[in-house]
Amino acid sequence: MRILVVEDDKDVAGFVVKGLREAGHVVEHADNGRDGLFLAASEGFDAIVLDRMLPGGIDGLRLLETLRAQDNNTPVLFLSAMAQVDDRVKGLQAGGDDYLTKPFAFAELLARVEAMARRGKGEGPQTKLVTGDLEMELLSRSVKRAGQKIDLQPREFRLLEYLMRHAGQVVTRTMLLEGVWDYHFDPQTNVIDVHVSRLRQKVDKPFPTALIHTVRNAGYMLRPEQP
Amino acid sequence: MAGEATIAKRGGAPQGGAKRGGLLPRIGPLVPERVLRSAGVRFGVIYAGLFGLSAFALAVFLWWSTAGVLERQTDAAINADSQGLSERYIDSGVGTLIETIDQRLAGNVDDDAIYLLTDAAFHRLAGNLERWPPQVTMDDEWSQVDISRAGIHGLARVRQFELLGGFHLLIGRDIQARAQMRRLLTDALIWAAGIALILGVSGAWAVRRLFGMTIADVSATAAAISAGDLTRRVRVTGHGDEFDDLAETINDMLERIARLMDGVRQVSNAIAHDLRTPIARARARLEDAATHAQGEADLRAALERAQADLDGVTAVFQALLRIAEIEAGARRSAFAAFDLAPVLLDLADLYGALAEEKGLLLRADISASLPSFGDREMVQQAVANLLDNAVKFSTPGSEVVIRARADGHVTLVAVSDRGPGIPEADRDHAAERFFRGEAARSTPGSGLGLALVQAVAHLHGGELRLEDNEPGLRAVIDLPTHPTLSAAEDGRASLPKPIGENATPGRFWT
Numbered sequence: 001m002r003i004l005v006v007e008d009d010k011d012v013a014g015f016v017v018k019g020l021r022e023a024g025h026v027v028e029h030a031d032n033g034r035d036g037l038f039l040a041a042s043e044g045f046d047a048i049v050l051d052r053m054l055p056g057g058i059d060g061l062r063l064l065e066t067l068r069a070q071d072n073n074t075p076v077l078f079l080s081a082m083a084q085v086d087d088r089v090k091g092l093q094a095g096g097d098d099y100l101t102k103p104f105a106f107a108e109l110l111a112r113v114e115a116m117a118r119r120g121k122g123e124g125p126q127t128k129l130v131t132g133d134l135e136m137e138l139l140s141r142s143v144k145r146a147g148q149k150i151d152l153q154p155r156e157f158r159l160l161e162y163l164m165r166h167a168g169q170v171v172t173r174t175m176l177l178e179g180v181w182d183y184h185f186d187p188q189t190n191v192i193d194v195h196v197s198r199l200r201q202k203v204d205k206p207f208p209t210a211l212i213h214t215v216r217n218a219g220y221m222l223r224p225e226q227p
Numbered sequence: 228m229a230g231e232a233t234i235a236k237r238g239g240a241p242q243g244g245a246k247r248g249g250l251l252p253r254i255g256p257l258v259p260e261r262v263l264r265s266a267g268v269r270f271g272v273i274y275a276g277l278f279g280l281s282a283f284a285l286a287v288f289l290w291w292s293t294a295g296v297l298e299r300q301t302d303a304a305i306n307a308d309s310q311g312l313s314e315r316y317i318d319s320g321v322g323t324l325i326e327t328i329d330q331r332l333a334g335n336v337d338d339d340a341i342y343l344l345t346d347a348a349f350h351r352l353a354g355n356l357e358r359w360p361p362q363v364t365m366d367d368e369w370s371q372v373d374i375s376r377a378g379i380h381g382l383a384r385v386r387q388f389e390l391l392g393g394f395h396l397l398i399g400r401d402i403q404a405r406a407q408m409r410r411l412l413t414d415a416l417i418w419a420a421g422i423a424l425i426l427g428v429s430g431a432w433a434v435r436r437l438f439g440m441t442i443a444d445v446s447a448t449a450a451a452i453s454a455g456d457l458t459r460r461v462r463v464t465g466h467g468d469e470f471d472d473l474a475e476t477i478n479d480m481l482e483r484i485a486r487l488m489d490g491v492r493q494v495s496n497a498i499a500h501d502l503r504t505p506i507a508r509a510r511a512r513l514e515d516a517a518t519h520a521q522g523e524a525d526l527r528a529a530l531e532r533a534q535a536d537l538d539g540v541t542a543v544f545q546a547l548l549r550i551a552e553i554e555a556g557a558r559r560s561a562f563a564a565f566d567l568a569p570v571l572l573d574l575a576d577l578y579g580a581l582a583e584e585k586g587l588l589l590r591a592d593i594s595a596s597l598p599s600f601g602d603r604e605m606v607q608q609a610v611a612n613l614l615d616n617a618v619k620f621s622t623p624g625s626e627v628v629i630r631a632r633a634d635g636h637v638t639l640v641a642v643s644d645r646g647p648g649i650p651e652a653d654r655d656h657a658a659e660r661f662f663r664g665e666a667a668r669s670t671p672g673s674g675l676g677l678a679l680v681q682a683v684a685h686l687h688g689g690e691l692r693l694e695d696n697e698p699g700l701r702a703v704i705d706l707p708t709h710p711t712l713s714a715a716e717d718g719r720a721s722l723p724k725p726i727g728e729n730a731t732p733g734r735f736w737t
Contacts, residue, residue: 083545084552085561085604103541155576181577185549185608186542189615194580217531 001046001117002026006036006063007079008054012102016049016079019106020113033058040067045074047117049109052080052091061094068095075116079109088184107218111170118169129164132224134203134211136164145207155180156199163212163222172219196220267438271431278430282423286416294409301400305386308340308398316390324396325353339401341374341383347393356397363387363397374401382406441470445477457485490554493660494547501661501674502540509536539673546675550660553605553682561604562710567597567638570607571631578614578627586623589614592630597638600710601687609683612676613642613702619672620646620700637689638708643701654693680704 003025007013013029020027028043030036033054040048040063052060064076075098078091083101091099097116100109129136133146141157143150152160162179163171173192177183196212204210209225308331316324321344328342332355343354351358355376362372363385374383385399444462451459460481461474509532516529575591582589599606610629617627625645632639649657656662658681661674680702681691689705 083548089561101545103537105538181573183577183607183611184604185611186545187577187611187615189581189619191577191581194584195577197584198580 001114002028002044003113003117004028004030004036004039004043004045004048006030006033006040006048006054006060007051008032009051012079015106016109019110023110023114032056033060033063037063037066040074041070041072047113048074048076049079049113050076050096052078052082052087061090064094064096075119077109077113077116079104085184105217107170107215108172108174111172111175111219114169115166115171115175118166129161129167131164131167131222132211134164136161143203145203148206150202152199152202155195156202159195159199160203163220167222167224170215170218170221175219265435267435270438271435274434275427275431278427279423282420282427286419290412290416294405294412297405297408301384301402301405304400305384305398309386309388309396312396312398313388313390321352321390321392321394328353339404341376341385341397341399341401343395343397345395345397347395349395352394354397359395359397360385365389371402372399374399445474448477448481452481457481457488487554490551490660494551496661502543505536505540505543509533509540512536543673543675546673546679547660549608550675550679550682553679553686556686559602559686561602562600563603564598564600564710565603567599567606567631567640567706568593568595570603571597571610571629571640574607574610574614575629578611578618582618582621582627585618585621587618587621587625587627589618589627589629592628594632597631597633598708599638600707602683605683605686606706609680609704610640610642612680613640613704616676616702617642617644617646617700620644622646625699633708634705636708637705639703639705641701641703643696643699645696645699648695648698648700649693651695657693658691677702 003020005013005016005020005027007016007029008031010031013031017027017029028039028045030039034056036050036054037058039045050060050064054060054063058066060078060080067074067076076096077098077100078096079100079102080087080091081102088099088101097119098112100112127138129138135144137143138161143152143157143160159176159180162176173190174186176192176196177187200210200212204212211222211224213221213223215221312324312327315327325344328344331340332342341355343356343359344352345359346352349359356374357376360372360374363370365387369384369386371382371384374381381401381403383399383401383403385397388396388398390396448459448461460478463471463474463478465471512529512533516526516533520526520529571593572591575589575593579589579591614627614629621627621644627642627644630639630641630643653662658677660678662677663672663674677691677693684691684704684706687706689707692703694701694703
């Protein structure tokens with residue numbers, strides 16, 4: 001993917017650019033709002049990582065608003081030290097697709113950028129999700145693995161649905177909390193782990209291979225067994 | 228009032244800062260340039276003005292209804308007389324007129340009637356005046372003249388007529404007595420004006436004093452507080468009047484300021500202590516690794532641990548900032564109506580799995596629908612914190628219960644467990660930032676969970692109460708069901724009451 005990073009802090013920018021390149025992406029970097037806007041408007045990117053407070057007269061919000069006014073719908077993730085609830089709301093209202101506050105773990109950033117960029121592709125409404133031998137019928141809300149029916153609670157269904165929609169990607173605990181439960185706070189205990197382990201009991205335990213994998217220091221990933 | 232405040236402010240800062248003992252209420256002796264700006268003086272002057280105006284109106288009315296009436300009566304009597312006499316003259320001629328005048332004079336008991344009939348050359352034909360008074364000229368119909376009749380001097384109001392045939396007729400009334408009464412009345416009114424002036428001025432002075440005394444306490448309190456003594460409060464007299472209302476409002480405001488200041492102080496202390504510790508630990512790990520690490524694996528492990536320490540510091544920071552954000556009340560703009568019941572069921576579902584994992588049973592006893600008004604996200608987080616605590620401190624095999632029901636204007640949400648609970652002595656402090664009870668020492672956590680819950684409860688005009696669940700802890704928060712209520716209670720309800728103050732064990736949930 002081609003990703004634009006607009007960030008003025010040299011250390012943070014270097015860390016993010018390096019990490020994204022290591023993950024196999026092509027990365028451009030701008031250290032002020034003016035250059036960032038120019039790049040974003042003139043070249044096609046799959047995703048933009050945007051700081052809110054930028055030098056050069058154009059801050060992150062202005063940049064995004066200008067971009068959206070030009071009908072440019074590149075997915076944008078805000079990366080900001082402004083962590084108040086209202087700040088997040090403002091960022092999303094301006095057209096941001098996701099909001100991550102500093103300090104952050106790189107794994108979280110990577111997972112969110114990848115999830116966001118894929119979502120931006122817009123695959124159209126689906127009625128069936130398939131990962132390996134796992135099948136999910138979204139209309140009848142039924143799940144089968146290797147032809148065998150699996151009974152899930154509504155919440156477990158939504159959790160699995162989220163994982164399947166992001167199959168092959170790392171999904172962090174916060175992403176699950178936001179995407180499945182719509183909670184925007186950090187629970188002190190890792191309640192998510194418990195729910196994932198319950199889901200594993202039903203989806204993975206009765207079968208020879210596991211589909212739900214734990215990614216150390218990051219989160220989870222649903223992927224078919226490697227050939 | 229505004230003038231008073233500005234003065235107090237202007238004069239207050241340097242003086243108050245320099246000399247704390249020299250703080251006096253700013254309703255002191257009046258310096259000339261202050262007089263005009265003093266609200267007390269203004270009220271006094273307004274009082275005096277109103278008093279003077281009333282007295283003047285009263286005097287005018289008194290004059291009009293006494294002296295005025297007499298005057299009008301005299302004129303009416305003269306007019307009636309002339310009417311009668313002229314009829315006689317027209318009917319029967321001058322002879323009858325003379326007769327009638329004589330009759331009237333004879334029948335005049337009060338001896339105040341004055342008649343004079345003369346011929347064209349002003350020779351007297353009848354009447355009780357010797358001669359035509361020189362002041363009565365042909366120009367004025369009505370006049371007031373000095374007269375002398377039968378040796379008595381007097382004052383009379385007269386009207387002259389010219390009759391057909393060249394006769395002159397003068398009809399009048401002696402008004403000597405009336406003039407005297409009028410003088411008396413004038414004297415009395417002048418005296419009354421003097422008394423009114425004295426009363427008005429002293430009344431104005433009293434009003435100013437009274438006003439000064441009433442706000443002296445407010446002023447003194449404000450002065451003491453601007454000098455740094457935040458414990459001072461305005462005295463509430465207990466009369467339940469407007470000034471008591473004002474005093475209470477000011478005290479409420481001071482409570483809130485004190486609480487915010489306290490929060491700032493607590494956060495500073497926290498940064499000094501509770502954040503310094505994990506930072507020191509991370510630093511020690513890094514330095515230790517830099518000097519003593521044997522190989523890359525060792526170094527990596529140390530780095531990861533330090534990273535985890537810093538993540539912990541970040542989490543504490545975030546929680547502190549969130550609490551500060553809530554306490555500042557900025558989130559009130561995001562208030563909306565929502566149904567609390569599904570929100571709570573969702574949370575019970577989220578934590579139910581965790582409870583099960585720990586061998587606990589989480590039971591939800593929640594009304595089908597709980598219309599509420601507030602910030603859904605904040606309430607979620609607050610209840611999540613309570614559930615988190617309950618699950619964390621419960622002993623395996625016990626039960627955690629979340630109950631919610633509407634109670635009049637509030638929705639009560641209670642989370643109870645069978646854990647060690649909080650000793651009575653600690654309950655008042657349990658919701659302070661970084662408070663960690665005996666039982667919590669060994670468990671992970673920042674000591675900010677209940678502080679956030681309390682901040683959320685206060686934001687919604689409610690309270691967090693910690694009660695004895697015999698055994699265990701029951702945490703109860705109340706949230707408003709309607710926007711109007713929360714707005715009306717806004718000021719007062721968001722004041723901190725020590726937790727546990729209202730905690731009647733079992734009051735709500737037995």
